[in-house]
Amino acid sequence: MASSAKRARRESGAGALAAFLEWCDRVGLVLSPKVYVSREGTVADYGLIAREDLPAGEVLFTVPRTALLSQHTSSISSLLEKEQDSLKSQSGWVPLLISLLYESTISNSHWGTYFSLWPDFSGLDHPMFWSEEERWRLLQGTGILEAVDKDLANIQMEYSSIILPFLKAHPDLFNPKVHTLELYKKLVAFIMAYSFQEPLEEDMEDEEPNPPMMVPMADLLNHVANHNANLEYSPECLKMVVIQPIRKGQEVFNTYGEMASWQLLHMYGFAQPYPGNRDDAADIQMLTLCKAALQAAKTDAEQQLVLEQWDLLCQMEMVGEEGAFVIGWEKVLTEEELFTALKVLGMSAEEFKEFKEQEGWANEMGENGNTDLTLSMIPTLKASWKKLLFDATLLTLQAYNSDLKAEEEVLINQQAFSKLSCREQFALQVRYGQKKILQQLLELASS
Known part of the structure; x- marks a missing residue:
């Protein structure tokens, strides 16, 4: 029998999911009745399960661009645009990170219900959160040690040289005691694991890449190399579309790209079981x-x-x-x-x-x-x-x-x-x- 603590967590998770699905309805995110969000029968955490057989071309859900969370849709978007020159960084993530710092810590955020799916962002388990001893013992030779060291150095540098001066310049919106380096680090991992980057048009491939953005519902799908659904972009909305038939009861999988296993663990906190990753x-x-x-x-x-x-x-x-x-x-x-x-x-x-x-x-x-x-x-x-x-x-x-x-x-x-x-x-x-x-x-x- 599950302990009372486990039951409480499960009920809390179920309540957060129900509230999120209600929020989706309010913001115009349309989920097909042929699929449902679940934690049961998925490879990890939340996922999307087919209620019935789905043919290629089936639209699973549609996300209006107004439901996306980005530096352009955040409630402080005008401030971010005004001070964009001071927020430039090597990663290009700083404007979205500041948006997340603000939206995830105010009580009346438009995306508050969305954030409730990740309480305190404490479920993220990227190697950057492991102890140095654990990383050295488990990951030596994989390339992840070096990647994590770079990440941690860049996070520290960006926070101290860009984020902190910005927070202190706007004390009416931010509090360094709340918007800490530790929270910033968690949000970097959140973006690594859950954000999307819209591809550039073919005639704009030489331009700077589009900044990352959060796509509710799409970010709940798990990844496998041999995925069965793809996210498609249009000026009005984003759609998750089936690309190969999915049987009733099967999980819907998106792809994070052609990722080697070390990249999946470094950026997303998991690895596909061997030998399932054809892109390894x-x-x-x-x-x-x-x-x-x-x-x-x-x-x-x-x-x-x-x-x-x-x-x-x-x-x-x-x-x-x-x-x-x-x-x-x-x-x-x-x-x-x-x-x-x-x-x-x-x-x-x-x-x-x-x-x-x-x-x-x-x-x-x-x-x-x-x-x-x-x-x-x-x-x-x-x-x-x-x-x-x-x-x-x-x-x-x-x-x-x-x-x-x-x-x-x-x-x-x-x-x-x-x-x-x-x-x-x-x-x-x-x-x-x-x-x-x-x-x-x-x-x-x-x-």
């Missing part, structure tokens, strides 16, 4: 390839050649200190960068001299002019290139503090897996998927 990928840091090349150099002259080659690759903008080569299940997603790096680093001193004199190299993946570097092509590369790729992949695998075989044993042992915490389970899925991709690359490069 593993990174080989570009500097790791340089390190592998330097380790293979036998003389000072050879090491100097590697450094000159790397410097030229940097000038060509093919590599960078913080860049990574991205390896998918079937192809290299950064094929031009990796191919060029292998080619240049594999040159003799004479070839490199000629390369510099020619001021470039024809960008061809092979004699047939193929522009994709699929994994099936790896065994056909030059032996020296494969050796360099093998060494870099091995160095990458050594960065993890866990063993692939031991993790595999936990994954296939349901009893052992169930004893892990949610954080441990998600981190294991991320690590295992990455290492399987890298192990596959290692085998191909050694053939």
Whole structure:
């Protein structure tokens, strides 16, 4: 039997959901009677379940633009527009974050009922909220540690240099004791996990990306790579539309994009169970390839050649200190960068001299002019290139503090897996998927 505390939380959640659905009616958000919002039968938290079979093309709900929460619809939109120059930031999120700081802490907010679905935003469990010890123990080698460190540094910088001066300049609207750094951090995670970014028109792709916005109802849908619904944009409204048939009782899934498992955990606080994420990928840091090349150099002259080659690759903008080569299940997603790096680093001193004199190299993946570097092509590369790729992949695998075989044993042992915490389970899925991709690359490069 559920404890009284659990029953109270469940009833509170049910009340918040009922109030939210009433709010949806008031603001003109139309939900099809063929689906319903539920916490039962979903992969996580709230989700949308089909009441009956749904064909492709079925509209599940329509959200009028007046129901969206953005810097343009917030009740302080005119102030944000007036002071937009002082709110510019690297992320571009500051105006929406200030909107959320204000709207989530006033009693009469138009979006108050919407916010009640996330009480105090305390349910967010991004790695940025984990302890340093937990992150180091569970996520070393995945790339998430570095991403979280950047996030936390940027959050601290934006809050102290942009947000706090703005709050203090408007004491009639904000109170630094209420609108704290901790709340700001939670709202950053809220935007990471639940916001949407409207794509630019094709003829405007060179423009700055649209700022993020909150889309009630759409943000309740969970993600899988093989999703069955898509959000469509029009000048009047946004619509969630079925893109492949959904059977009665099935969950409706949106997509957050082609996201590797480490990106899902970093930005959304979860990971798809292995091997469900067809978009999973593993990174080989570009500097790791340089390190592998330097380790293979036998003389000072050879090491100097590697450094000159790397410097030229940097000038060509093919590599960078913080860049990574991205390896998918079937192809290299950064094929031009990796191919060029292998080619240049594999040159003799004479070839490199000629390369510099020619001021470039024809960008061809092979004699047939193929522009994709699929994994099936790896065994056909030059032996020296494969050796360099093998060494870099091995160095990458050594960065993890866990063993692939031991993790595999936990994954296939349901009893052992169930004893892990949610954080441990998600981190294991991320690590295992990455290492399987890298192990596959290692085998191909050694053939």
